Amino acid sequence: MxxxxxxxxxxxxxxxxxxxxxxxxxxxxxxxxxxxxxxxxxxxxxxxxxxxxxxxxxxxxxxxxxxxxxxxxxxxxxxxNKDNKSDEVRLIEIPTLYGREYGPDIEFVAENANLSVDEVIKIHSGTDYLVYMMGFMPGFTYLGGLDERIVTPRLKSPRLKIEAGSVGIAANQTGMYPLESPGGWQLIGRTPLKLYDDTKEPPVFIQAGDYIRYVPITKEEYDEIEKEVEKDSYKISIKKVKRGDLHE
Structure with a gap:
Protein backbone atom coordinates (compact mmCIF):
# COMPACT_ATOMS: atom_id res chain seq x y z
CA MET A 1 0.00 0.00 0.00
CA ASN A 81 -13.05 6.96 5.87
CA LYS A 82 -12.27 5.21 9.14
CA ASP A 83 -10.05 2.16 9.23
CA ASN A 84 -12.56 0.28 11.38
CA LYS A 85 -14.34 -1.36 8.46
CA SER A 86 -17.82 -2.82 8.88
CA ASP A 87 -17.93 -6.11 10.76
CA GLU A 88 -20.51 -7.44 8.29
CA VAL A 89 -20.12 -8.40 4.62
CA ARG A 90 -22.38 -9.91 1.97
CA LEU A 91 -21.85 -13.65 1.45
CA ILE A 92 -23.29 -15.16 -1.73
CA GLU A 93 -23.64 -18.92 -2.10
CA ILE A 94 -23.03 -20.28 -5.60
CA PRO A 95 -24.38 -23.84 -6.13
CA THR A 96 -21.79 -25.61 -8.29
CA LEU A 97 -21.65 -28.96 -10.05
CA TYR A 98 -18.00 -30.00 -10.15
CA GLY A 99 -16.35 -32.25 -12.72
CA ARG A 100 -17.55 -34.28 -15.70
CA GLU A 101 -18.53 -32.19 -18.74
CA TYR A 102 -19.27 -29.29 -16.39
CA GLY A 103 -15.67 -29.13 -15.18
CA PRO A 104 -13.54 -30.92 -17.79
CA ASP A 105 -10.20 -29.75 -16.35
CA ILE A 106 -10.71 -30.82 -12.76
CA GLU A 107 -8.71 -34.03 -13.28
CA PHE A 108 -5.77 -31.98 -14.55
CA VAL A 109 -6.04 -29.63 -11.55
CA ALA A 110 -6.02 -32.66 -9.24
CA GLU A 111 -3.07 -34.28 -11.03
CA ASN A 112 -1.13 -31.00 -11.03
CA ALA A 113 -1.70 -30.69 -7.27
CA ASN A 114 -1.07 -34.40 -6.55
CA LEU A 115 -4.55 -34.62 -5.04
CA SER A 116 -7.76 -36.51 -5.72
CA VAL A 117 -10.70 -34.83 -7.46
CA ASP A 118 -12.70 -35.04 -4.22
CA GLU A 119 -9.89 -33.25 -2.38
CA VAL A 120 -9.84 -30.48 -5.00
CA ILE A 121 -13.60 -30.01 -4.61
CA LYS A 122 -13.33 -29.94 -0.82
CA ILE A 123 -10.50 -27.38 -0.92
CA HIS A 124 -12.12 -25.16 -3.55
CA SER A 125 -15.52 -25.12 -1.84
CA GLY A 126 -13.99 -24.77 1.64
CA THR A 127 -12.89 -21.14 1.16
CA ASP A 128 -14.96 -17.94 1.05
CA TYR A 129 -13.55 -15.78 -1.74
CA LEU A 130 -13.36 -12.01 -1.71
CA VAL A 131 -14.58 -10.38 -4.94
CA TYR A 132 -11.68 -8.02 -5.63
CA MET A 133 -13.05 -6.68 -8.90
CA MET A 134 -15.40 -7.29 -11.83
CA GLY A 135 -14.27 -7.51 -15.50
CA PHE A 136 -13.36 -8.45 -18.37
CA MET A 137 -17.03 -8.82 -19.32
CA PRO A 138 -20.19 -7.90 -17.35
CA GLY A 139 -20.39 -10.09 -14.26
CA PHE A 140 -16.99 -11.79 -14.53
CA THR A 141 -15.60 -12.19 -11.00
CA TYR A 142 -11.95 -11.96 -10.01
CA LEU A 143 -11.74 -13.72 -6.66
CA GLY A 144 -8.91 -13.70 -4.14
CA GLY A 145 -8.00 -16.36 -1.61
CA LEU A 146 -7.45 -19.50 -3.70
CA ASP A 147 -5.72 -22.20 -1.65
CA GLU A 148 -2.07 -22.57 -2.75
CA ARG A 149 -2.52 -26.34 -3.03
CA ILE A 150 -4.75 -26.02 -6.10
CA VAL A 151 -2.99 -23.15 -7.88
CA THR A 152 -2.93 -24.24 -11.55
CA PRO A 153 -1.54 -22.59 -14.70
CA ARG A 154 -3.87 -21.43 -17.45
CA LEU A 155 -4.56 -23.59 -20.49
CA LYS A 156 -1.75 -23.51 -23.05
CA SER A 157 -4.34 -22.90 -25.78
CA PRO A 158 -7.55 -21.02 -24.82
CA ARG A 159 -10.92 -22.59 -25.64
CA LEU A 160 -13.02 -20.86 -28.27
CA LYS A 161 -16.21 -21.55 -26.32
CA ILE A 162 -16.81 -21.71 -22.58
CA GLU A 163 -20.36 -22.16 -21.28
CA ALA A 164 -21.96 -19.44 -19.18
CA GLY A 165 -21.72 -20.24 -15.46
CA SER A 166 -18.41 -22.09 -15.77
CA VAL A 167 -16.15 -21.96 -12.71
CA GLY A 168 -12.43 -21.93 -13.37
CA ILE A 169 -8.91 -21.54 -12.04
CA ALA A 170 -6.08 -19.53 -13.58
CA ALA A 171 -2.82 -19.45 -11.61
CA ASN A 172 -3.72 -18.23 -8.10
CA GLN A 173 -7.17 -16.93 -9.04
CA THR A 174 -10.61 -18.48 -9.32
CA GLY A 175 -13.67 -17.01 -10.97
CA MET A 176 -16.80 -17.53 -13.07
CA TYR A 177 -17.79 -16.89 -16.66
CA PRO A 178 -21.14 -15.02 -16.72
CA LEU A 179 -21.61 -15.41 -20.46
CA GLU A 180 -20.54 -17.84 -23.16
CA SER A 181 -17.12 -16.74 -24.36
CA PRO A 182 -13.59 -17.85 -25.27
CA GLY A 183 -11.22 -18.28 -22.36
CA GLY A 184 -8.08 -19.89 -21.03
CA TRP A 185 -9.00 -20.81 -17.45
CA GLN A 186 -8.98 -24.40 -16.20
CA LEU A 187 -12.66 -25.34 -15.85
CA ILE A 188 -13.57 -27.28 -12.71
CA GLY A 189 -17.34 -26.86 -12.49
CA ARG A 190 -20.43 -24.89 -13.45
CA THR A 191 -23.26 -23.10 -11.69
CA PRO A 192 -26.85 -23.13 -12.98
CA LEU A 193 -27.32 -19.54 -11.80
CA LYS A 194 -27.52 -16.69 -14.29
CA LEU A 195 -24.55 -14.54 -13.37
CA TYR A 196 -25.61 -11.92 -15.90
CA ASP A 197 -29.27 -11.29 -16.72
CA ASP A 198 -30.15 -8.26 -18.81
CA THR A 199 -33.81 -8.56 -17.83
CA LYS A 200 -32.92 -7.69 -14.23
CA GLU A 201 -31.90 -4.40 -12.66
CA PRO A 202 -29.09 -4.54 -11.87
CA PRO A 203 -28.22 -7.31 -14.37
CA VAL A 204 -25.39 -8.56 -12.11
CA PHE A 205 -26.15 -9.52 -8.49
CA ILE A 206 -22.49 -9.80 -7.44
CA GLN A 207 -20.39 -6.71 -6.72
CA ALA A 208 -16.82 -5.95 -5.68
CA GLY A 209 -16.42 -6.37 -1.93
CA ASP A 210 -18.80 -9.35 -1.70
CA TYR A 211 -17.68 -12.83 -0.66
CA ILE A 212 -18.44 -15.95 -2.70
CA ARG A 213 -18.96 -19.42 -1.25
CA TYR A 214 -19.15 -22.34 -3.69
CA VAL A 215 -21.60 -25.06 -2.60
CA PRO A 216 -21.14 -28.49 -4.26
CA ILE A 217 -24.35 -29.93 -5.72
CA THR A 218 -25.39 -33.10 -7.55
CA LYS A 219 -26.53 -33.37 -11.18
CA GLU A 220 -30.12 -33.75 -9.97
CA GLU A 221 -29.84 -30.59 -7.88
CA TYR A 222 -28.24 -28.76 -10.81
CA ASP A 223 -31.13 -29.67 -13.10
CA GLU A 224 -33.72 -28.64 -10.52
CA ILE A 225 -32.07 -25.29 -9.81
CA GLU A 226 -31.70 -24.67 -13.56
CA LYS A 227 -35.47 -25.16 -13.98
CA GLU A 228 -36.20 -22.79 -11.10
CA VAL A 229 -33.82 -20.18 -12.54
CA GLU A 230 -35.62 -20.37 -15.89
CA LYS A 231 -38.96 -19.86 -14.11
CA ASP A 232 -37.40 -17.01 -12.10
CA SER A 233 -38.43 -18.76 -8.88
CA TYR A 234 -34.98 -19.62 -7.50
CA LYS A 235 -33.93 -17.53 -4.51
CA ILE A 236 -30.19 -16.84 -4.48
CA SER A 237 -28.65 -17.09 -1.02
CA ILE A 238 -27.29 -13.62 -0.23
CA LYS A 239 -26.82 -12.90 3.46
CA LYS A 240 -24.96 -10.62 5.79
CA VAL A 241 -22.35 -12.40 7.88
CA LYS A 242 -19.71 -11.33 10.34
CA ARG A 243 -16.17 -11.31 8.98
CA GLY A 244 -15.13 -13.68 11.74
CA ASP A 245 -17.56 -16.32 10.44
CA LEU A 246 -16.01 -16.41 6.96
CA HIS A 247 -13.90 -19.38 5.85
CA GLU A 248 -10.71 -17.65 4.69
Whole structure:
Protein backbone atom coordinates (compact mmCIF):
# COMPACT_ATOMS: atom_id res chain seq x y z
CA MET A 1 0.00 0.00 0.00
CA UNK A 2 1.26 3.48 -0.87
CA UNK A 3 2.00 5.90 1.96
CA UNK A 4 0.17 8.50 -0.11
CA UNK A 5 -2.63 7.83 -2.61
CA UNK A 6 -1.81 8.70 -6.22
CA UNK A 7 -4.22 10.65 -8.43
CA UNK A 8 -3.65 10.02 -12.15
CA UNK A 9 -5.37 11.48 -15.20
CA UNK A 10 -7.01 9.07 -17.63
CA UNK A 11 -7.86 11.20 -20.63
CA UNK A 12 -9.78 14.45 -20.23
CA UNK A 13 -12.76 13.04 -18.32
CA UNK A 14 -11.51 10.34 -15.99
CA UNK A 15 -9.27 10.06 -12.96
CA UNK A 16 -7.55 7.07 -11.37
CA UNK A 17 -7.25 6.93 -7.60
CA UNK A 18 -4.39 4.46 -6.98
CA UNK A 19 -3.95 2.98 -3.49
CA UNK A 20 -0.99 0.63 -4.03
CA UNK A 21 0.76 -1.75 -6.41
CA UNK A 22 -0.13 -5.10 -4.83
CA UNK A 23 -3.28 -7.20 -4.36
CA UNK A 24 -4.17 -6.96 -0.67
CA UNK A 25 -7.36 -7.16 1.37
CA UNK A 26 -6.36 -4.00 3.22
CA UNK A 27 -6.19 -2.08 -0.06
CA UNK A 28 -9.46 -3.59 -1.24
CA UNK A 29 -11.18 -2.55 2.00
CA UNK A 30 -10.10 1.08 1.47
CA UNK A 31 -11.28 0.96 -2.14
CA UNK A 32 -14.68 -0.45 -1.11
CA UNK A 33 -15.08 2.26 1.53
CA UNK A 34 -14.34 5.09 -0.91
CA UNK A 35 -16.63 3.60 -3.59
CA UNK A 36 -19.47 3.23 -1.08
CA UNK A 37 -18.93 6.80 0.11
CA UNK A 38 -18.92 8.13 -3.46
CA UNK A 39 -22.18 6.34 -4.26
CA UNK A 40 -23.81 7.70 -1.09
CA UNK A 41 -22.74 11.27 -1.87
CA UNK A 42 -24.27 11.17 -5.39
CA UNK A 43 -21.92 13.92 -6.57
CA UNK A 44 -23.23 15.77 -9.61
CA UNK A 45 -20.86 15.25 -12.52
CA UNK A 46 -19.64 11.75 -11.67
CA UNK A 47 -20.74 9.38 -14.43
CA UNK A 48 -19.27 6.02 -13.44
CA UNK A 49 -17.18 4.41 -10.70
CA UNK A 50 -15.08 1.34 -11.51
CA UNK A 51 -13.13 -0.34 -8.69
CA UNK A 52 -10.16 -2.59 -9.54
CA UNK A 53 -7.67 -4.64 -7.51
CA UNK A 54 -5.70 -1.60 -6.35
CA UNK A 55 -7.38 1.51 -7.77
CA UNK A 56 -10.63 3.23 -8.70
CA UNK A 57 -11.40 4.71 -12.11
CA UNK A 58 -13.88 7.58 -11.88
CA UNK A 59 -15.44 8.92 -15.07
CA UNK A 60 -16.79 12.46 -14.77
CA UNK A 61 -18.29 15.26 -16.81
CA UNK A 62 -15.61 18.01 -17.05
CA UNK A 63 -18.32 20.56 -17.88
CA UNK A 64 -19.88 20.02 -14.45
CA UNK A 65 -16.78 19.35 -12.37
CA UNK A 66 -13.07 19.96 -12.95
CA UNK A 67 -10.14 17.62 -12.41
CA UNK A 68 -8.92 19.74 -9.49
CA UNK A 69 -12.33 19.67 -7.83
CA UNK A 70 -12.47 15.89 -8.29
CA UNK A 71 -9.10 15.43 -6.59
CA UNK A 72 -10.12 17.58 -3.61
CA UNK A 73 -13.39 15.66 -3.22
CA UNK A 74 -11.59 12.31 -3.37
CA UNK A 75 -8.96 13.41 -0.87
CA UNK A 76 -11.72 14.48 1.51
CA UNK A 77 -13.58 11.19 1.14
CA UNK A 78 -10.42 9.18 1.82
CA UNK A 79 -9.63 11.20 4.96
CA UNK A 80 -13.18 10.74 6.26
CA ASN A 81 -13.05 6.96 5.87
CA LYS A 82 -12.27 5.21 9.14
CA ASP A 83 -10.05 2.16 9.23
CA ASN A 84 -12.56 0.28 11.38
CA LYS A 85 -14.34 -1.36 8.46
CA SER A 86 -17.82 -2.82 8.88
CA ASP A 87 -17.93 -6.11 10.76
CA GLU A 88 -20.51 -7.44 8.29
CA VAL A 89 -20.12 -8.40 4.62
CA ARG A 90 -22.38 -9.91 1.97
CA LEU A 91 -21.85 -13.65 1.45
CA ILE A 92 -23.29 -15.16 -1.73
CA GLU A 93 -23.64 -18.92 -2.10
CA ILE A 94 -23.03 -20.28 -5.60
CA PRO A 95 -24.38 -23.84 -6.13
CA THR A 96 -21.79 -25.61 -8.29
CA LEU A 97 -21.65 -28.96 -10.05
CA TYR A 98 -18.00 -30.00 -10.15
CA GLY A 99 -16.35 -32.25 -12.72
CA ARG A 100 -17.55 -34.28 -15.70
CA GLU A 101 -18.53 -32.19 -18.74
CA TYR A 102 -19.27 -29.29 -16.39
CA GLY A 103 -15.67 -29.13 -15.18
CA PRO A 104 -13.54 -30.92 -17.79
CA ASP A 105 -10.20 -29.75 -16.35
CA ILE A 106 -10.71 -30.82 -12.76
CA GLU A 107 -8.71 -34.03 -13.28
CA PHE A 108 -5.77 -31.98 -14.55
CA VAL A 109 -6.04 -29.63 -11.55
CA ALA A 110 -6.02 -32.66 -9.24
CA GLU A 111 -3.07 -34.28 -11.03
CA ASN A 112 -1.13 -31.00 -11.03
CA ALA A 113 -1.70 -30.69 -7.27
CA ASN A 114 -1.07 -34.40 -6.55
CA LEU A 115 -4.55 -34.62 -5.04
CA SER A 116 -7.76 -36.51 -5.72
CA VAL A 117 -10.70 -34.83 -7.46
CA ASP A 118 -12.70 -35.04 -4.22
CA GLU A 119 -9.89 -33.25 -2.38
CA VAL A 120 -9.84 -30.48 -5.00
CA ILE A 121 -13.60 -30.01 -4.61
CA LYS A 122 -13.33 -29.94 -0.82
CA ILE A 123 -10.50 -27.38 -0.92
CA HIS A 124 -12.12 -25.16 -3.55
CA SER A 125 -15.52 -25.12 -1.84
CA GLY A 126 -13.99 -24.77 1.64
CA THR A 127 -12.89 -21.14 1.16
CA ASP A 128 -14.96 -17.94 1.05
CA TYR A 129 -13.55 -15.78 -1.74
CA LEU A 130 -13.36 -12.01 -1.71
CA VAL A 131 -14.58 -10.38 -4.94
CA TYR A 132 -11.68 -8.02 -5.63
CA MET A 133 -13.05 -6.68 -8.90
CA MET A 134 -15.40 -7.29 -11.83
CA GLY A 135 -14.27 -7.51 -15.50
CA PHE A 136 -13.36 -8.45 -18.37
CA MET A 137 -17.03 -8.82 -19.32
CA PRO A 138 -20.19 -7.90 -17.35
CA GLY A 139 -20.39 -10.09 -14.26
CA PHE A 140 -16.99 -11.79 -14.53
CA THR A 141 -15.60 -12.19 -11.00
CA TYR A 142 -11.95 -11.96 -10.01
CA LEU A 143 -11.74 -13.72 -6.66
CA GLY A 144 -8.91 -13.70 -4.14
CA GLY A 145 -8.00 -16.36 -1.61
CA LEU A 146 -7.45 -19.50 -3.70
CA ASP A 147 -5.72 -22.20 -1.65
CA GLU A 148 -2.07 -22.57 -2.75
CA ARG A 149 -2.52 -26.34 -3.03
CA ILE A 150 -4.75 -26.02 -6.10
CA VAL A 151 -2.99 -23.15 -7.88
CA THR A 152 -2.93 -24.24 -11.55
CA PRO A 153 -1.54 -22.59 -14.70
CA ARG A 154 -3.87 -21.43 -17.45
CA LEU A 155 -4.56 -23.59 -20.49
CA LYS A 156 -1.75 -23.51 -23.05
CA SER A 157 -4.34 -22.90 -25.78
CA PRO A 158 -7.55 -21.02 -24.82
CA ARG A 159 -10.92 -22.59 -25.64
CA LEU A 160 -13.02 -20.86 -28.27
CA LYS A 161 -16.21 -21.55 -26.32
CA ILE A 162 -16.81 -21.71 -22.58
CA GLU A 163 -20.36 -22.16 -21.28
CA ALA A 164 -21.96 -19.44 -19.18
CA GLY A 165 -21.72 -20.24 -15.46
CA SER A 166 -18.41 -22.09 -15.77
CA VAL A 167 -16.15 -21.96 -12.71
CA GLY A 168 -12.43 -21.93 -13.37
CA ILE A 169 -8.91 -21.54 -12.04
CA ALA A 170 -6.08 -19.53 -13.58
CA ALA A 171 -2.82 -19.45 -11.61
CA ASN A 172 -3.72 -18.23 -8.10
CA GLN A 173 -7.17 -16.93 -9.04
CA THR A 174 -10.61 -18.48 -9.32
CA GLY A 175 -13.67 -17.01 -10.97
CA MET A 176 -16.80 -17.53 -13.07
CA TYR A 177 -17.79 -16.89 -16.66
CA PRO A 178 -21.14 -15.02 -16.72
CA LEU A 179 -21.61 -15.41 -20.46
CA GLU A 180 -20.54 -17.84 -23.16
CA SER A 181 -17.12 -16.74 -24.36
CA PRO A 182 -13.59 -17.85 -25.27
CA GLY A 183 -11.22 -18.28 -22.36
CA GLY A 184 -8.08 -19.89 -21.03
CA TRP A 185 -9.00 -20.81 -17.45
CA GLN A 186 -8.98 -24.40 -16.20
CA LEU A 187 -12.66 -25.34 -15.85
CA ILE A 188 -13.57 -27.28 -12.71
CA GLY A 189 -17.34 -26.86 -12.49
CA ARG A 190 -20.43 -24.89 -13.45
CA THR A 191 -23.26 -23.10 -11.69
CA PRO A 192 -26.85 -23.13 -12.98
CA LEU A 193 -27.32 -19.54 -11.80
CA LYS A 194 -27.52 -16.69 -14.29
CA LEU A 195 -24.55 -14.54 -13.37
CA TYR A 196 -25.61 -11.92 -15.90
CA ASP A 197 -29.27 -11.29 -16.72
CA ASP A 198 -30.15 -8.26 -18.81
CA THR A 199 -33.81 -8.56 -17.83
CA LYS A 200 -32.92 -7.69 -14.23
CA GLU A 201 -31.90 -4.40 -12.66
CA PRO A 202 -29.09 -4.54 -11.87
CA PRO A 203 -28.22 -7.31 -14.37
CA VAL A 204 -25.39 -8.56 -12.11
CA PHE A 205 -26.15 -9.52 -8.49
CA ILE A 206 -22.49 -9.80 -7.44
CA GLN A 207 -20.39 -6.71 -6.72
CA ALA A 208 -16.82 -5.95 -5.68
CA GLY A 209 -16.42 -6.37 -1.93
CA ASP A 210 -18.80 -9.35 -1.70
CA TYR A 211 -17.68 -12.83 -0.66
CA ILE A 212 -18.44 -15.95 -2.70
CA ARG A 213 -18.96 -19.42 -1.25
CA TYR A 214 -19.15 -22.34 -3.69
CA VAL A 215 -21.60 -25.06 -2.60
CA PRO A 216 -21.14 -28.49 -4.26
CA ILE A 217 -24.35 -29.93 -5.72
CA THR A 218 -25.39 -33.10 -7.55
CA LYS A 219 -26.53 -33.37 -11.18
CA GLU A 220 -30.12 -33.75 -9.97
CA GLU A 221 -29.84 -30.59 -7.88
CA TYR A 222 -28.24 -28.76 -10.81
CA ASP A 223 -31.13 -29.67 -13.10
CA GLU A 224 -33.72 -28.64 -10.52
CA ILE A 225 -32.07 -25.29 -9.81
CA GLU A 226 -31.70 -24.67 -13.56
CA LYS A 227 -35.47 -25.16 -13.98
CA GLU A 228 -36.20 -22.79 -11.10
CA VAL A 229 -33.82 -20.18 -12.54
CA GLU A 230 -35.62 -20.37 -15.89
CA LYS A 231 -38.96 -19.86 -14.11
CA ASP A 232 -37.40 -17.01 -12.10
CA SER A 233 -38.43 -18.76 -8.88
CA TYR A 234 -34.98 -19.62 -7.50
CA LYS A 235 -33.93 -17.53 -4.51
CA ILE A 236 -30.19 -16.84 -4.48
CA SER A 237 -28.65 -17.09 -1.02
CA ILE A 238 -27.29 -13.62 -0.23
CA LYS A 239 -26.82 -12.90 3.46
CA LYS A 240 -24.96 -10.62 5.79
CA VAL A 241 -22.35 -12.40 7.88
CA LYS A 242 -19.71 -11.33 10.34
CA ARG A 243 -16.17 -11.31 8.98
CA GLY A 244 -15.13 -13.68 11.74
CA ASP A 245 -17.56 -16.32 10.44
CA LEU A 246 -16.01 -16.41 6.96
CA HIS A 247 -13.90 -19.38 5.85
CA GLU A 248 -10.71 -17.65 4.69
Missing amino acids: YDKIKFLTAGDSAIVMEFGNTIEKKINAKISAVVENLKEKKIDGILDILPTYRSILINYDPVKISYGEMVEILKGLNKS
